[in-house]
Amino acid sequence: MENVFEKYTNEFLTFKDYKNNGLNGIALYPAMMIDEMQKCILEEILKIYEKKENLVLLDPFHGAGTTLLIAKQLGVNSIGFDINPLANLITKAKLYDYDRDELMSDKNKLFDMLDSNIRFHLHSFDKIDKWFRLDIIEKLSKIRFCIMKIENKFNRLIFWTIFSNVVRKFSNSRSSTFKLHMKEKQKIDLMTDNVIFEYKKELEDALTKLSYDACSVSTQLLCGDSLKLLDSIKNESIDIICTSPPYGDNSTTVTYGQFSSLALRWIPREDLDGYAASVDYNYSSIDKLSLGGSKRKPSNNLVYLNEYLELISKSKQQKIINFTEDYIDVFEKLSSKIKKGGYIIFTVGNRKVDNQLFPFVKINDELATMYGFSKVTELKRSILRKRIAKKVSSVDSKAVESMSEEYILIYKKEGENQNA
Numbered sequence: 001m002e003n004v005f006e007k008y009t010n011e012f013l014t015f016k017d018y019k020n021n022g023l024n025g026i027a028l029y030p031a032m033m034i035d036e037m038q039k040c041i042l043e044e045i046l047k048i049y050e051k052k053e054n055l056v057l058l059d060p061f062h063g064a065g066t067t068l069l070i071a072k073q074l075g076v077n078s079i080g081f082d083i084n085p086l087a088n089l090i091t092k093a094k095l096y097d098y099d100r101d102e103l104m105s106d107k108n109k110l111f112d113m114l115d116s117n118i119r120f121h122l123h124s125f126d127k128i129d130k131w132f133r134l135d136i137i138e139k140l141s142k143i144r145f146c147i148m149k150i151e152n153k154f155n156r157l158i159f160w161t162i163f164s165n166v167v168r169k170f171s172n173s174r175s176s177t178f179k180l181h182m183k184e185k186q187k188i189d190l191m192t193d194n195v196i197f198e199y200k201k202e203l204e205d206a207l208t209k210l211s212y213d214a215c216s217v218s219t220q221l222l223c224g225d226s227l228k229l230l231d232s233i234k235n236e237s238i239d240i241i242c243t244s245p246p247y248g249d250n251s252t253t254v255t256y257g258q259f260s261s262l263a264l265r266w267i268p269r270e271d272l273d274g275y276a277a278s279v280d281y282n283y284s285s286i287d288k289l290s291l292g293g294s295k296r297k298p299s300n301n302l303v304y305l306n307e308y309l310e311l312i313s314k315s316k317q318q319k320i321i322n323f324t325e326d327y328i329d330v331f332e333k334l335s336s337k338i339k340k341g342g343y344i345i346f347t348v349g350n351r352k353v354d355n356q357l358f359p360f361v362k363i364n365d366e367l368a369t370m371y372g373f374s375k376v377t378e379l380k381r382s383i384l385r386k387r388i389a390k391k392v393s394s395v396d397s398k399a400v401e402s403m404s405e406e407y408i409l410i411y412k413k414e415g416e417n418q419n420a
């Protein structure tokens with residue numbers, strides 16, 4: 001089967017002219033995958049199967065929902081998990097099949113309220129005036145109040161999703177990093193307060209991209225820790241696992257939680273997944289709950305990992321151990337959920353820590369062999385358009401370089417595939 005992937009050269013997979021301006025691009029989220037790439041790869045895998053109707057794809061780290069959206073377009077049922085309530089909300093908003101008339105009527109109601117002199121409460125949370133200018137707080141509070149007046153909770157999904165973009169855009173945090181980092185005072189003062197105009201414009205645009213056709217494909221989305229949620233899936237029930245897992249602990253790789261924390265403080269908890277109620281929203285809580293966020297003891301004998309740990313300083317070793325121990329647990333659970341002959345498609349990168357390349361591809365290969373998978377292929381692509389700063393974080397005051405290449409790893413579980 002590896003021959004079918006020969007045409008997917010680095011040149012092809014780089015998607016030089018790609019613009020994320022379709023449905024997948026309506027919401028801002030860090031490190032989003034290229035939907036066209038996911039589509040090509042998944043289509044290739046699906047050719048193996050006689051029938052697609054009964055297949056189930058799992059994305060245990062769905063992020064902004066790129067893979068789940070493609071699975072839906074290709075007619076494949078899916079299950080998706082993510083620990084970040086904002087990721088869960090925007091993915092739900094993209095996957096929902098709206099009733100066009102009802103949505104347009106609610107949008108008109110919302111716009112009428114926004115254009116009126118409606119009385120609203122000023123929203124407040126800890127340090128709100130650090131992250132937002134007072135006039136911006138007023139406008140965002142008005143939008144929030146008006147969205148809450150809309151009764152249809154599914155229509156509110158898309159209203160909140162676009163609201164989260166606008167919260168980010170008009171906050172005092174820089175757009176050049178996913179971390180919360182104050183803009184210079186002069187830039188804050190110069191921001192034009194056209195919040196409501198921007199919101200309406202972005203919402204109008206998003207409404208042209210949503211799905212309005214009732215679709216028979218099922219998508220089940222759950223917010224929470226994959227490690228726990230995987231226990232709710234029957235063993236050997238998944239045909240394809242397709243995801244882009246975190247490459248390291250969030251606080252030193254991509255701070256998905258911090259990125260989302262401002263928007264999450266504006267969106268009422270009742271409109272987020274029930275899991276959100278259990279999350280304390282300080283600015284780093286989601287990142288700490290994510291893979292690699294808490295302390296673990298080394299308990300594995302992975303060759304590449306242990307060789308790597310020797311190369312880096314003691315102060316950096318613990319974070320690598322925390323992440324890989326969690327990752328190994330997830331890998332083990334995933335391997336029990338997949339059917340014999342099923343496929344894993346992982347998009348991963350090798351980041352540098354302490355100036356040494358963390359061999360994540362080799363660690364995945366080692367785990368795959370350990371849990372009964374054979375490697376189908378490894379495709380490499382250069383990352384051109386990821387909104388990742390070249391230096392993403394600073395640990396012990398030294399910069400850690402981010403990756404500029406990623407790999408698509410395809411593994412097949414041993415055994416006869418019953419559906420092929």
Ligand SMILES: C[S@@+](CC[C@H](N)C(=O)[O-])C[C@H]1O[C@@H](n2cnc3c(N)ncnc32)[C@H](O)[C@@H]1O
Pocket residue numbers: 029030031032033034060061062063064065066067081082083084087224225226227243244245246247256289290291
């Ligand atoms: C690389 S991103 C996925 C990006 C996604 N493929 C896309 O195109 O948007 C990884 C995701 O893993 C999530 N994550 C990290 N630890 C998790 C955990 N323990 N359980 C569930 N999701 C987790 C993060 O919130 C993040 O959204």
